[in-house]
Amino acid sequence: MTENFDRAPGAGWNRLKPSSPGLGEQDGSRLPKTGEGDSKASFFNQHEPLRQPRTSPPLVENNNLSGAGDIRRNIKTHATQSYYSTPGQTGGPLALNSRLSVNAPEFYPKNYTPYQESTYDEGSSSYYPEVTLAEMVQEFLNHLNSSPASFDLEIESITATLNEWVTTEETLEELVDLIYKQSTSIPNFAYTGARICNYLSHHLITSSPSGNFRNLLLRRCQTDFEQREHAMKANEATQKKFHSYVLFLGELYLNLEVRSRKGPPTRAEILLSALKSLMDTLFSHPVDGNLICAVKLLKLTGSVLEDTWKASRKTDMDELIQRIENVVLDASCSRDVKQMLLKLVELRSSNWGRVHAASASSEATPDNDPNYFMNEPTFYTADGTPFTAADPDYSEKYQEILDRENYFPDFFEENGSAEDYDDEDEMDPEIEEAFEKFCLESETRK
Template identity: 55%
Template sequence: MSGNGFDRAPGAGRGRGGGAPLAPESGPRMGGGGGAGHHQEPLRPPKTAPPPARTPAASEQARVTSLSENNCSSSAMTKPKVIMAPTSISKLSVNAPEFYPSGYTPDFTDSSSEDGSGGYPTLTEYVQDFLNHLAEQPACFETEIAHFSETLNGSVTTDEALQELVELIYQQATSVPNFSYMGARLCNYLSHHLTINPQCGNFRQLLLLRCHKEFENRNEAAKGDEAARKRFHAFVLFLAELYLNLEIKGTKGQLTRAEILQTGLQELLHTLFSNPVDNNLTCAVKLLKLTGSVLEDAWKEKGTSHMNEIIQKIENVVLDANCSRDVKHMLLKLVELRSSNWGRVHITSTYREATPENDPNYFMNEPTFYTSEGVPFTAADPDYQEKYQELLDRQDLFHECEENGTDLSGTGDLYFDDDDDDDEMDPEIEEAYEKFCLESERKRKQ
């Protein structure tokens, strides 16, 4: 067909603006003897029906342009031939997955799931949503952590995914206020329940490596600007929570704390006190209030005096450092807290374990009795138990006789509880009482 022939490709002849298709200047010539003015009659629609379900792409491909009807200029025209449009059968399916061009990242939002577009959140979005949920509702940790861990076991299958998970939790724990404790609990749970163990290390090892990376920059961060120190202090407090909550199995299967974190906290305290500005000192006080008792117990077991050295640094800061009065008062309160054993009260033995041999106050709350000769005897006396039991028996007998109206004087008369007799007073006693009242009134008026 010549170059002026009708292009039957879908969408041919349409302008860039998407307007109506343009009609060809002249239709194809019919037969060999047709004149130049003869034109083609309008095309009929295809006999095959379009697919029952049309996607936008299929509808576009199925559109066939038609030619407008033109009046014939010659009556001697032969009977025109009808040219059928080619049948277009679409292979597209409404159930096909969504197509995204290369370099395009789909935006999965809640609305995409609601309108049925089939979008699913990525691993990063799923983890971040769960972390935000825990920050808003911490009580959900116990009920939802198991399902979260199972989902991660099915999704985190590569080294890159595991490293991304560690980074997400670390950023949440050091950037969201008051999330350091929840982040440490989450890290402890995942360190025991994530099954992936890649070549680069398991979850706990990658977490400690991430903390070590921040630990190496401690000196620069403590001397940096306000924003750098704020990030550094958040890391310090998160590391303290990890020391208290992260459990590691020992050689005998027992759960212990990570000793490397204990060493790291000691170095961080030294860094904070070596740069005695107000917010560094405040961070050190928070750290010691949180972990001071645990650190001192661990250091005492090793026979070291690291806590005494820290207290000495605090006293030197109070005397020499150019910090505010409130911070100095806070440091002094911390020293006082440590002198009271961090506010803990140690009891040598419980009540059930106390014996006369190991508790000098064993008999302190027992009553003291006196014999008929006026000699006192207590629970420490050998015959105390027997005499005390005899006294209790007499007391029970006395109450029993009172209830039954028995005469305890031995005269054989019954004892009656007569309210009228109780109200009457002996005449001599009554006279003496009246005299006493008059004398008291006279002295009061004087």
């Protein structure tokens, strides 16, 4: 039986020879013995070989069979070559009709963003990109803009960081430009920006051939000052930007200190003359926006400007007030703006809201300083009548409040009722007995 078994693929058709004596007996048929039978036998024996399968045959798991690995490799290679043949050879239908190429470019979806590996420098301590001076300064300014009360706590550390970064003339000019733009573009940041400029002008170490921080800042202000007439004739956005610049210059005059070796710090005189010229420009174009800006500037700096001009025996403030009165009479501004100008004149007539005979804070008493009780809190009696420390019956009324509140109501609510603290001298019997025993032992030792 094994002698007639052919192991080649497709040999099942000729597993038994036609002359096998048992085949006719098992099927119940008779094989022909003539030439007709020989032709049929040759038809079954000389058939076309079967096509190789697309997938390789299962691998032999028995590792003990010799040459099993070579057989698997030969079968797989033969099957692949016979089906995926090159166009010049006789191969399978996929190889003949395929348009794929190994040299084709990589395919990416429409909205696909290729992944970029982060570059890591051996000398760097992290994968994050380096922060620029502009980003760092902007972060500082945004922090102080959102938390202006933290200025005194943060400005020293900020200045120390800037001293490490600002080491050249280019970085110094960039720092001045960043602070200047922030201070003139955000109206509420003008005061904080002026304080920053004052602190950096005294504590920033870096200087350049063009000057230090204060010199570059004043030069930057001079550039916009020379464009004041052009700004008056420009569009509305440019005028608003100019108004922000004017208010920042007022804050800068109040906060920027010029130190000298001979005396106490003084204000920058160049800013004083600049503010006078800017107000003349605003009143020369009496439209609502310019007049409102002038009112804000005089409310901010009016008292300081008048004191400085009076000390120099100048009448510049009187001239400004006269121009305001003429604008109220002649200008075609709105009614609300005219009312603002009249209120400003009234404020100046009351010495800008200051008390004439105010005493020094160390010598102030209720008798010689009318502002002595200005910041005192307001209390209310049981019937709702308000009173302050300036009230003649302040002591009696305040004592009534203390009696009504039982002196320390919050303390009793947190730590128990007031009854728990009435008998402070009474002790627990056990504690009292232990204390007496301690006293007797102490006397015995003596």
